[in-house]
Amino acid sequence: MISATHRPARKTTVARLMSGAAAASLVMALTACDAPILDGGRELGWQLDEDGHFGEATRNNIGFHTGELQYGEILAERFAAEVPTTINFAFNSATLDEEARAVLRQQARFIRHFPEVRFSVYGHTDLVGSRAYNQRLGLRRARAAVDFLVSQGVERSRLEALVSLGETSPIVATEERERRNRRTVTEVTGFVQSHPLVLDGEYARIIYRAYQGVSSD
Template identity: 65%
Template sequence: MQISRRMMLLGLGGLTLTGCVTNEVGAKLDQTGHGAAQAHNLRIQTGELSFAQALGERFAAEVPSTVNFAFDSAVLDAEAQAVLARQARWIRQFPEVTFRVYGHTDLVGSARYNHQLGLRRARAVVDFLVRNGVNRSRLEALVSHGQTRPLIPTPEPERRNRRTVTEVSGFVRRHPTVMDGNYARIVYREFVESATWVRPNTY
């Protein structure tokens, strides 16, 4: 039986596509098995997973989103500043994306005092990100969840509860559709930057 030229080309094209794996610049290689990327794309195309959610997941995977504070303090120590410098670098890559910074406290002290302390912590983070090149209009400092969302439920002082969490909140301009070209432009920009060839040193 003779195979038509068209069927043969279709078969070869299918093999080529099957063997081709592409990852967005900066994205980790998907090790979950064939079809995971397709499932992810389907969730985005059907609206089940918005671009804001997808970017939020990527941000949380690529950059530490949390910094911690000393007791009764909103001062950023050296460790917190190092984390926030990484956040600022990541955030500057996506000028169309907005972020919220949530301030938290431990369970020591009154709810009213902790509310204000958490807000001071969130504002300290926003101020640091602004000083590191992020436009203030893209950042929002929110009041503390205080005693309602401790990581460690204890009435004692607990450093892990004294924290801020930075999260993707949306886009500068609300998008009526999932893909309106803005996100594609960002991906393309990153692709071009990553594809720049640097001549190695030769001796």
């Protein structure tokens, strides 16, 4: 039989052990908060940033509620309807011929008319040659188009994304030489965030602005 004089000591020991266990549990819980929750071996939410666009989901959500995305799509459709968006190239070349220059002049007039808007130029090739070489060639074509647009008075800062898709997005699925695949495409990217009309959310005033284009110089 354990004497009464020893019971408090035992209770103190048990209490200490319990306190130690509780502390260990707390440490484990806090550590677990820092550990990633995995989905198939990857952190939850990884697909929201799969292409390296951190915060893209949040931006898209904001853009939807402010109307930026909607008006951006409308303006993109208007640009494609009123101006030729595509130029073509000779085989294995990034040189602009006169036909390409005429199209780019039309694009430049439209772009200058909408200083609140950003654009991208995508470079493409046909399927002749290696993928790595075609990637570089597509970028050279995109840069040639952008340089010409800048020479026509377009701010380079609004032509923000030079992108080469190389041979990955052909119009005609053939491994032979195909002029229609050797191209650049200019597209509306979005709005210049520092512009006063954009800050005020007056996207409608931008996209419905009167514009009279001409087919050639």
